[in-house]
Amino acid sequence: MPTARVTAAVLRERPGAICQRNGSHAEGLFRERRPIYTATMSLRARHLLGIEHLEPVEITTLLDLSDTFVDLNRRDVKHDTALTGLTQVNMFFEHSTRTQASFEIAGKRLGADVMNMHMQSSSVKKGETLIDTAMTLNAMHPDLLVVRHPSSGAVSLLAQKVNCAVINAGDGRHEHPTQALLDALTIRRTKGRLQRLTVAICGDIAHSRVARSNILLLGKMENRIRLVGPPTLMPAGAAEWGVEVCTNLEDGLKDADVVMMLRLQKERMDGAFIPSEREYYHRFGLDGDKLRHARDDAIVMHPGPMNRGVEIDGTIADDINRSVIQDQVEMGVAVRMAAMKLLADNLHAARAETEEMA
Ligand code: NCD
Numbered sequence: 001m002p003t004a005r006v007t008a009a010v011l012r013e014r015p016g017a018i019c020q021r022n023g024s025h026a027e028g029l030f031r032e033r034r035p036i037y038t039a040t041m042s043l044r045a046r047h048l049l050g051i052e053h054l055e056p057v058e059i060t061t062l063l064d065l066s067d068t069f070v071d072l073n074r075r076d077v078k079h080d081t082a083l084t085g086l087t088q089v090n091m092f093f094e095h096s097t098r099t100q101a102s103f104e105i106a107g108k109r110l111g112a113d114v115m116n117m118h119m120q121s122s123s124v125k126k127g128e129t130l131i132d133t134a135m136t137l138n139a140m141h142p143d144l145l146v147v148r149h150p151s152s153g154a155v156s157l158l159a160q161k162v163n164c165a166v167i168n169a170g171d172g173r174h175e176h177p178t179q180a181l182l183d184a185l186t187i188r189r190t191k192g193r194l195q196r197l198t199v200a201i202c203g204d205i206a207h208s209r210v211a212r213s214n215i216l217l218l219g220k221m222e223n224r225i226r227l228v229g230p231p232t233l234m235p236a237g238a239a240e241w242g243v244e245v246c247t248n249l250e251d252g253l254k255d256a257d258v259v260m261m262l263r264l265q266k267e268r269m270d271g272a273f274i275p276s277e278r279e280y281y282h283r284f285g286l287d288g289d290k291l292r293h294a295r296d297d298a299i300v301m302h303p304g305p306m307n308r309g310v311e312i313d314g315t316i317a318d319d320i321n322r323s324v325i326q327d328q329v330e331m332g333v334a335v336r337m338a339a340m341k342l343l344a345d346n347l348h349a350a351r352a353e354t355e356e357m358a
Contacts, residue, residue, distance in 0.1 A: 041061045041064065041065055041342065042061070042342060042345065042346070043058055043061070043062070043342045043343065043346060044058065045346075046165055046343070046346055046347075046350070047156075047159045047165055047166040047167070047168075047343070048165075048166075048167045048168065048177055048178070048339050048343060049155060049156045049159060049166065049168045049175070049177070050156075050168060050174070050175035050177050050213065050216070051175060051177050051180050051181075051213045051216040051217045051220070052175065052216055054177075054217075054220070055220075056220050056221060059181070059184065059217060059220065059221065061342070062181055062335065062338050062339060062342065063181065063184060063185050063188060063194070063335075063338075065338035065341065065342065066181070066182075066185050066331070066334040066335045066337070066338040067185075067189075067334070069109075069333075069334035069335075069337040069338055070185075070189075070330070070331065070334040072109070072334075072337075073109070073330070073333055073334055073337075078109050079109060079111065080109060080110050080111065080337075080341075081110070081111045082110045082111065082337075082340075082341040082344060083107060083110035083111050083112035083143075083144070083340060083341070083344055084110075084111035084112075085111075086111075086112045086113070086143035086144060086344060086347075087112065087113045087115070087140075087141070087142045087143050087144070088103075088107040088112040088113070088114045088115070088142070088143065088144040088145075088146065088340070089114075089115050089116075089117060089137060089142045089144070089145050089146070090103055090104060090107075090114065090115070090116045090117065090146045090169075091117045091119055091133075091137070091145060091146065091147045091148070092116075092117075092119055092147075092148045092169065093119040093130075093147075093148060093149045093150060093154075094148050094149065094150050094170070096148055096169070096170075097305070098304055098305075098329060098332070099148065099169050099170065099178075099179075099332075100116065100148075100169075102329070102332040102333050102336055103146045103167075103169065103336050104116060105333050106333050106334075106336035106337040106340060107144070107336075107340060109333070109337060110337055110340060110341060112143075112144065112340070117137075119133075130149070130154055130157070130158060131157070131158070131161055134158045134161045134162055135161060135162075137162070138161065138162040138163060138164070141163075141164075142162075142164050143164050143165065143344065143347060144164060144165050144166075144167065144340055144343065144344065144347075145158070145162060145164055145165070145166045145167070146166075146167045146169050147166060147167070147168065147169060147171075148168075148169040148170045148171070149170075149171050149172070150171075150172055151171065151172050152171050152172030152173055152174035152209075153171060153172070153174060154171050154172070155168040155169075155171040156168070156171075164347070165343040165344070165346065165347050167336075167339060167340070167343070170209055171209065172209065173206075173207055173208065173209050173212065174209055174212065175209050175212055175213045175216075176209040176210050176212075176213050176303075177213050177339075178332070178335055178336055178339060179209075179210050179213060179214075179303055179332075180210070180213035180214045180216070180217040180218075181217070181335045181339070182328055182331040182332040182334075182335040182336075183210075183214055183217075183260070183301060183303070183328060183331075184217055184218070184221070185331040185334065185335055186299075186301065186324050186327050186328050186331045187199075187258055187299070187301075189327075189331070190299050190324055190327070191257060191258070191299070194218075194221045194223070195221055195222050195223060196222065196223065196224075197218075197223045197224070197257040197258055198223070198224045198226065198255055198256050198257050198258070198295075199214075199218055199223050199224070199225050199226070199256065199257065199258040199260060200226045200228050200246075200252050200253050200256040200258070200259050200260065200294070201214060201215065201225065201226070201227050201228065201260045201262065202227075202228040202229060202249060202252060202253075202259065202260065202261050202262065202284065202286065202311075203228075203229050203233065203261055203262035203263070203264065203284060203311050204229065204233045204262050204263065204264045204265050204273075204311075205227050205229050205233055205234055205235055205238065205262065206229075206232075206233045206234060206235045206273075207233070207265035208262050208263075208265060210262060210303045211227070211262060214260065215227075215241065215243060219241075219242060219243070224244070225242075225243040225244070226243065226244040226245075226246055226252050226256070227243050227244070227245050227246065227252075228246045228247075228248075228249055228252030228253070228284075229247070229284060230247060230273075230274065230280075230283070230284065231247055232273045232274065233273055233274070234247070249283065249284050249286070249290050249293075250290055250293045251293075253290060253291065253293040253294040253298075254293050254294070255294070255295055256293075256294040256295060256298050257294075257295055257297070257298055257299075258298065258299055258301065259286065259291065259294050259298050259299070259300050259301065260301045260302070261286050261300065261301065261302045261306075261311050261312050262302075262303070262311065263302075263303070263304075263305065263306065263307055263311060264277075264280065264307060264310055264311060277307075277310050280310065280311075281309060281310055281311075284311065285309070285310060285311055285312060285313060286300065286311065286312045286313060286316055287313040287315075287316060288313070288315065288316060291316060291322070298322070299322060299323075299324045300312075300316055300317070300319075300322045300323045300324065300325070301323075301324055301325065301328060302317065302323075302325050302328075303328065304325065304328075304329070306325070
């Protein structure tokens, strides 16, 4: 788990990064950033299947490139040509609103031809296997496949069968890499750094791919991670992951710079994990009183969709001085643009090499 050591070079603050937060968090998020869009930006892998195999320097590269796309997305004319001529297919085997929309907007802004496959009404319903579906699609020469699937490992299995680049948009309880990257971008822009922060990840850790990807990413960048939730929602072996484990929200929030709340993933529970939602809110729901245990300038995050009055009080979620939940949505589009651009660069390079050899 998150034990990778990060070199001093990687830990150095980026030139132009905001080192000290002053005023509201919005100042960090909205300050103009100098685009650093260089030819040396690259990813080693052909696919983005998880945070697990990313080096800290690749995470920094992705976030630096995302910063430039945040600037682009705030302009009147938002087009880039990084994916022109490429076909992006979004295959979502689970319901999704924000993630699918975010990938679709990201692809369109970069000039891709984007197609959304409605897997709930597809041949999968008629008994076709995941691999058959992948092979059928592969024959149509897509360039980027964005896949969400309820089974852990399904996306990486599919990636082995196709010729294009694959992005994991969430597989079971395993990983959700673009969510962790957009969370990291939000944190880096509000706090001015992505190291030496105390991050409390709170709630249903056991069923959450968001938690898993965030633990990996924040660990690689040398942050202090605290998992907070009832023992029934804590994954077995969490204490050996190099994180702190806390079963009381007030204690878990102490001195936290970042408070990350998670949804109760009822669809992944096959039994009673909590006595009642009322009781859960009383003990683990984030409200103003509990938030007072965190640092005065702590930010509140949530990947959405939110259950107001279950894991978070609506007033906190809407408090623009504390909550960066809407900013996370904005950062999501930029991070997905960056990931798809870097994977498309690899795809072009691999194809050019094949042509040269032919
Ligand atoms: C998350 C997911 O699907 O894992 N949401 C998202 O990507 N917007 C978290 C969740 O569903 O609770």
